[in-house]
Amino acid sequence: MEILIQETVEELLNKLSTPFRKVRIEAQEDGMYRVNIESEEPSLLIGHHGENIHALQNILRIILWKKKPEEKFSVMVDVDDYRKRQEENVIDLAERKAEVVRQNQEAQSLPPMSPYFRRVVHLHLAKNYQDVVTESVGEGDFRYLTIKPKVTNQ
Numbered sequence: 001m002e003i004l005i006q007e008t009v010e011e012l013l014n015k016l017s018t019p020f021r022k023v024r025i026e027a028q029e030d031g032m033y034r035v036n037i038e039s040e041e042p043s044l045l046i047g048h049h050g051e052n053i054h055a056l057q058n059i060l061r062i063i064l065w066k067k068k069p070e071e072k073f074s075v076m077v078d079v080d081d082y083r084k085r086q087e088e089n090v091i092d093l094a095e096r097k098a099e100v101v102r103q104n105q106e107a108q109s110l111p112p113m114s115p116y117f118r119r120v121v122h123l124h125l126a127k128n129y130q131d132v133v134t135e136s137v138g139e140g141d142f143r144y145l146t147i148k149p150k151v152t153n154q
Helices: 002-015 044-048 048-067 082-106 115-128
Strands: 020-028 034-039 076-078 132-137 144-149
Touching: 002 020, 002 034, 020 082, 034 048, 044 048, 044 076, 048 076, 048 082, 076 082, 082 115, 082 132, 082 144, 115 132
Parallel strands: 034 076
Antiparallel strands: 020 034, 132 144
16 A cells, blocks of 8 residues: 555656655554655645645545545645644643643643644543543634543542
């Protein structure tokens, strides 16, 4: 699958006349593939607040599903580790807020974020902070996470 993704990304970038240095594919658990495009013009591929990455990811996903409809997989596109750095920043913020929750036993909210980043935070805190819980609140683009102390029944 990695070779198919690699060839498809390179073909797509060439058809878009978008210069790139290298495409790296990293297979993760549950059929998830991280695609990182190294580019001399990353801002072109990233777009305003990552809009171009998101569009490129959707196009890539559709092309791959048409080529391999029997496969169960998901693809996450990144450019020069832009999303990876965003993930690290979101996780760092969530950890700081979780520590405040631990100390004060009062709920803390994170700013609105995409479903992808809310999921990253949910999973990270569930794995590493068993004494707090997360809850998605709000609707649409204004959906955010609240971190609360975990209530234990004794």
